[in-house]
Amino acid sequence: MAKGEPPRRPKEPGGGILMGRPFGVPVYVAPSWFLVAALITWVFGGQLDRVLPQLGAARYLVSLFFAVAFYASVLVHELAHTVAAIRFKLPVRRIQLQFFGGVSEIEKEAETPGREFVLAFVGPLLSLVLAGAFYLAMKPVQPGTVPGILLAGLMVSNLIVAIFNLLPGLPLDGGRMLRAVVWKITGKPMSGTVAAAWVGRALAVAVLIGLPLLNSSGTFGGGNQDTGGMDTVTDALLAAILAAIIWTGAGNSLRMARLREHLPELRARTLTRRAVPVETDTPLSEALRRANAAGARALVVVDSDGHPLSLVRESAIVGVPEHRRPWVAVSTLAQDLTEGMRVSAELAGEELLDALRAAPATEYLVVEETGEIYGVLSAADVERAFVRAMARPA
Numbered sequence: 001m002a003k004g005e006p007p008r009r010p011k012e013p014g015g016g017i018l019m020g021r022p023f024g025v026p027v028y029v030a031p032s033w034f035l036v037a038a039l040i041t042w043v044f045g046g047q048l049d050r051v052l053p054q055l056g057a058a059r060y061l062v063s064l065f066f067a068v069a070f071y072a073s074v075l076v077h078e079l080a081h082t083v084a085a086i087r088f089k090l091p092v093r094r095i096q097l098q099f100f101g102g103v104s105e106i107e108k109e110a111e112t113p114g115r116e117f118v119l120a121f122v123g124p125l126l127s128l129v130l131a132g133a134f135y136l137a138m139k140p141v142q143p144g145t146v147p148g149i150l151l152a153g154l155m156v157s158n159l160i161v162a163i164f165n166l167l168p169g170l171p172l173d174g175g176r177m178l179r180a181v182v183w184k185i186t187g188k189p190m191s192g193t194v195a196a197a198w199v200g201r202a203l204a205v206a207v208l209i210g211l212p213l214l215n216s217s218g219t220f221g222g223g224n225q226d227t228g229g230m231d232t233v234t235d236a237l238l239a240a241i242l243a244a245i246i247w248t249g250a251g252n253s254l255r256m257a258r259l260r261e262h263l264p265e266l267r268a269r270t271l272t273r274r275a276v277p278v279e280t281d282t283p284l285s286e287a288l289r290r291a292n293a294a295g296a297r298a299l300v301v302v303d304s305d306g307h308p309l310s311l312v313r314e315s316a317i318v319g320v321p322e323h324r325r326p327w328v329a330v331s332t333l334a335q336d337l338t339e340g341m342r343v344s345a346e347l348a349g350e351e352l353l354d355a356l357r358a359a360p361a362t363e364y365l366v367v368e369e370t371g372e373i374y375g376v377l378s379a380a381d382v383e384r385a386f387v388r389a390m391a392r393p394a
Helices: 033-052 053-087 113-138 146-165 173-184 189-215 230-264 286-294 314-318 323-329 349-360 379-391
Strands: 017-020 028-029 092-096 101-104 275-279 298-302 310-311 332-335 342-344 361-368 374-378
Touching: 033 053, 033 092, 033 146, 053 092, 053 101, 053 113, 053 146, 101 310, 113 146, 113 173, 173 189, 189 230, 230 349, 230 379, 275 286, 275 374, 286 298, 286 323, 298 374, 310 314, 310 361, 349 379, 374 379
Parallel strands: 028 092, 275 298, 342 361
Antiparallel strands: 017 028, 092 101, 298 310, 310 332, 361 374
């Protein structure tokens, strides 16, 4: 976020390679996915070599197909969230397939705990349905063949995705379900977020410590004597990455919940600087004298009828040495007003931030409903208020 600009998102979300727009939502594959695809191809290829040694080098093509099919299943999981969000009229920014699975970026929270629960549950539910479908597809297929192994792998992987996402801690789907339950019981969404986030942090610690122990004990098929040292290092590394993702996600959920609680405090009327109108040929020194006399902190350039034309940029004023200010007209330091730079004094919270995101600028003209000039809103002031809201305890 650049200095003096409101917190904003790009008009067209990025995040990797655009794969399509199902239901109008862009789907991106992050660059980290290719690292995971290569890792899955290598690991699954090694397993195929033990089961079907006759495949030779072709086992890596089969493994790559498995990696793509697995992430297609992850995409179905995320599309379930997306469809539910669209059904509840919640905007979805994008779907991104990344290092550990995928994420649906839903821009607003569900209005009720019931909707929050459904929105979270449909993802693991679809993964369970896919696991069941692959299990049924295995029935007529001969075990020990390439189709049989692929179907078994996809069945197990989707089952793991479903079970893992049902764990009751943020940022996992199970954490959102727990949040919905606590929200329903207490009537406070923030209480649900706090409970689910701390459970998520506990899960992160459990993954960091427990996953390598389970693998080393052979619970998940570990214990190969030939590669035991490498497996131990790999297990510890993957556990550390996964635990970090869960811990960070839980913390981000807490911060965003805190922000949403304090977001209504961001009001254009209270953040606006008082401004004085000056005509285009007014010297900067004279304009600043008038502003100081009136206790104002901003300058609005107006025409002879008092209609606003432009805003004098604060950064431009600072750049003019004091001895030159009597010879510099305010119009040379001003930015012409565009439609997006006029905001209502009544805007607050998300509506205010949305208005500023739609037309990024350093200053905005704040007007009353009658069109009368109320003052100038500095994006730097909004940014500072935004940061204070993020830091303030709930």
